Amino acid sequence: MNDRKTHVLLTAQRLFTNKGFFTTSVQDIIDESKISKGTFYNYFSSKNECLIAIIENAHEAFVAQRREILVGNRKDDKSILAEQILIRLRLNREMKLLPIYEAVFHSSDDELRNFVKQLHYDELRWFTTRLIDVYGKDSEKYVVDCAIMIYGAIHQLIHFWSATSPKSINLNDLVHFTIRRLDAIMFDLMKNKDSLLGKHFLDNLFTNETSSTIMKEQLIAKLQSLLNGQQKDGHDNRLQxxxxLIEELSAMEPRLFIIESVNRSLREVYADSNEANRINEVVSLTWKYIDKMQS
Structure with a gap:
């Protein structure tokens, strides 16, 4: 992603937040970004696609960061789970994405609603997987119920606080307060064999999930594309x-523990570059591939 396209995305995001998505026109974005109409449509086919790009960039960033926290830590540590949840909430606040999510949620636009619904399913897949990490295989029948209750509690507490207090809620206190309720909910569900949604909802969440082979092929293709672009710029340290990663992924038995380390370093060396969004996409997919191989 070049400087100008990044500038357009940041400008559009600011307009969507301050003016509202549905009251912001493509012409508003063009005028504020000081670009031609042709330039905008060279980057995005529509205002919807521009919004989707903004949300996708944020999504890839927090997916990569929260997965990095697990490196060297126990998967069953609930304090690590809390920190992972906090990453998304903090980024949403820092990037002022909540008004955009609200606009899409109340939208009648099927394209946008389906996109956000898919992101919601992705989040539930992640959280249910992490709950199984914490509570073991015996919890599978109950993790969907628990995940929805915990996320529901977090979001309802945020909404109530926002409606009654002029100050922003302390996200760290909020998440850790909610996670302290986790044992009581999960152990009660398991003890009483009480499940509303059941394991078949969990199975449905993972239906049509991309296979590890396809993930690896996609990764190598994306990395090769990045490599070709970087060769033109001559960033040798990044090329390495x-x-x-291309060489390791192409091996018969990729060494996942090494890929983990390099994947984190790759995001860090690109953090302040124009390619950061593309790198976050690749890094996020790499973490998903690692988790798929380890499952």
């Missing part, structure tokens, strides 16, 4: 990370 990309080349290594």
């Amino acid at each position: 990370y990309i080349e290594f």
Whole structure:
């Protein structure tokens, strides 16, 4: 993603937040960004696609960051789970994405609603997987119920606080307060064999999930594309990370523990570059591939 396209996305995001998505026109974005109409449509086919790009960039960023927290830590540590949840809430606040999510949620636009619904399913897949990490295989029948209750509690507490207090809620206190309720909910569900949604809802969440083979093929293709672009710029230090990942992923038995380390370093060296969004996409997919191989 080049400087100008990044500038357009940031401008559009600011307009969507301050003016509202549905009251912001493509012409508003063009005028504020000081670009031509042709330039905008060279980047995005519509205002919807521009919004989707903004949300996708944020999504890939927090997916990569929260997965990195697990490296070197126990998967059953609830304090680590709390920190992972906090990453998304903090980024949403920092990037002022909540008004955008609200607009899409109340939208009658099927394209946008389906996109956000898919992101919601992705989040539930992640959270249910992490709950199984914490409570073991015996919890599978109850994790969907628990995940929805915990997320529901977090979001309802945020909404109530926002409606009654002029100050922003302390996200750290909120998440850790909610996670302290986790044992009581999960152990009660398991003890009483009490499930509303059941394991078949969990199975449905993972239906049509991309296979590890397809993930690996996609990764190598995306990394090769990045490599070709970086060769033109001559960033040798960055090339080494990309080349290594391509070589390791292409091996008969990729060394996942090494890929974990390099994947984190790759995101860090690109953090302030124009390619950061593309890198976050690749890094996020790499973490998903690692988790798929380890499952």
